[in-house]
Amino acid sequence: MIKTELKETLIDLDKKHFIHPTSSLKQQNESGAPFIFTNGSGVYLTDITGKKVLEGMSSLWNVNVGYGRKELAKAAYEQMSKLAFTNSFSSMSNEPAIQLAAKLAKITPGNLSAVFFTSGGSESNDTAYKLARYYWKLKGFPEKTKIISRKKGYHGVNIGATSATGITPFQEMTSSLAPDFLHVDPFSTESLRQCIEREGAANVAAFIAEPVQGAGGVNIAPVGYFQEIRKICDEYKILFIADEVITGFGRTGKMFACEHYGIVPDIMLLAKGITSGYIPLGAVVVTDRIHEDLIEFSEGALLHGYTYSGHATACAVGLKNIEIIENENLIENSRLMGQELLNGFYKLQKEIDIVGEVRAQGLIGAVEIINPVTNTRFPTHIAPKISAEAARRGLIIRTVVFEGMDTLVFSPPLVINKKEIEELISILREALLAVQNSL
Known part of the structure; x- marks a missing residue:
């Protein structure tokens, strides 16, 4: 109860006083911050309520050595x-x-x-x-x-x-x-x-x-x-x-x-x-x-x-x-785990109809979302729905939805291991299927 009250207090303060970069000001004012993070370790972040999520973006492509160093x-x-x-x-x-x-x-x-x-x-x-x-x-x-x-x-x-x-x-x-x-x-x-x-x-x-x-x-x-x-x-x-x-x-x-x-x-x-x-x-x-x-x-x-x-x-x-x-040989780990990430993308591409082109170079990658009937982008963007579903299930990713794209992008910390890659792919699969089944 105390954590919930603190979160609500912080969300109110956030709405009133914090102008967020590259964010919807209307959505911030209506819904507040989806996460208020308080701790990080390795590839994981924990929010103020105790929820733990896998950070599939290294925040903004940049937490290469992981959190909590x-x-x-x-x-x-x-x-x-x-x-x-x-x-x-x-x-x-x-x-x-x-x-x-x-x-x-x-x-x-x-x-x-x-x-x-x-x-x-x-x-x-x-x-x-x-x-x-x-x-x-x-x-x-x-x-x-x-x-x-x-x-x-x-x-x-x-x-x-x-x-x-x-x-x-x-x-x-x-x-x-x-x-x-x-x-x-x-x-x-x-x-x-x-x-x-x-x-x-x-x-x-x-x-x-x-x-x-x-x-x-x-x-x-x-x-x-x-x-x-x-x-x-x-x-x-x-x-x-x-x-x-x-x-x-x-x-x-x-x-x-x-x-x-x-x-x-x-x-x-x-x-x-x-x-x-x-x-x-x-x-x-x-x-x-x-x-x-x-x-x-x-x-x-x-x-x-x-x-x-x-x-x-x-x-x-x-x-x-x-x-x-x-x-810690993180460059080689990026190469090896990047291949694991890409292999995971390829499996999703075979299993899930809305997954189009996939690509990665090291630990930076993307998954295109397509309408399997027309093999083109859906009339409305689907990637943000998948990102939101992934976040609810414990995975943070980003989307690119301009210039004709409907794309999920990934950039996990370079310290990520094979088990964590498998967790990322597993949550992503669940999110993709949940959204696909709702279309």
Whole structure:
């Protein structure tokens, strides 16, 4: 009774005072929070009433090492006890930021070698656009300002990141997008080439892409796509930015998803899994060529930065988080358990009529929902009903229901084991059948 009363009190306060990101304000005001979580351990969360659920999304694609890691709490405590924060402006520095920058330079592919720290993925994106334009301005090409991104791509919600995002509802939320952002077909190299030719390579600063489109539906590139993209960017002297905010730090079965394709971007964007969500942190990693040119051609201060760039505590947690990923072999576990997850999807595809295409790369995957009679999407979205049914049965997943999609998406913590994968698939099966039988 006490827990129920506390939950009702918190829901009332939540309605009155907490504006939730990417949420229905009307639904929040009418129904309140579906869960108020209080504890987490491994792949599970427990809410205020004691209900335990399997977190099939790592919250927002980011709790890579799982919940309840005391090592990360200890790393934060020890750093905060010495020096919680000091700014990095005017060349000031701190040891965790230096050590993490060096570590990222070591583990990122190829000649990526220098790091600018942010507080998250949206900031990393906006920073990359500014740095790309600044780079070309320093090199004597100030007209190279346009940024090309892809339809169904997601890059964040700052004004620049929103403008780069190729998902229509995010752009329609604002009446004033940033200029010089263009969008091409997600997996057509010819569409990119035509866009460059139409706009003029002399006017294009960079092309940005997620190695696996996350919020756009977990869309995986066809064989050879990114290798050709790299060639096109080199041919037209355009910087290639890889947005690894979701895919970095073992999510796809490699430390970074670019490694699947054997390519090295000019700029790599990081966040989410860099600290497994235990504390806000993001990063922009550039090649040694870009770093050296910025040093050689710039004069005066680099007039860009955030209060918390190189935050000492955040960087200390990032270092410990990467240590856990490496020491516990979570990248290999992501690869192996990702195959188990995909195998489970294939079984559901054979058993359940409304399951259409399924896909996964490491521990990021998707299940399309279709009308088995027409083999097309239902007139109304079915995925949210399945997600709600799964939540009632103890599994948290997300849906993608824009741009013609009706899709369930998955991204469990990298610590998940085979038994927990089987539990995830079992609950998903029950939810799918319950909704299918109600249609």
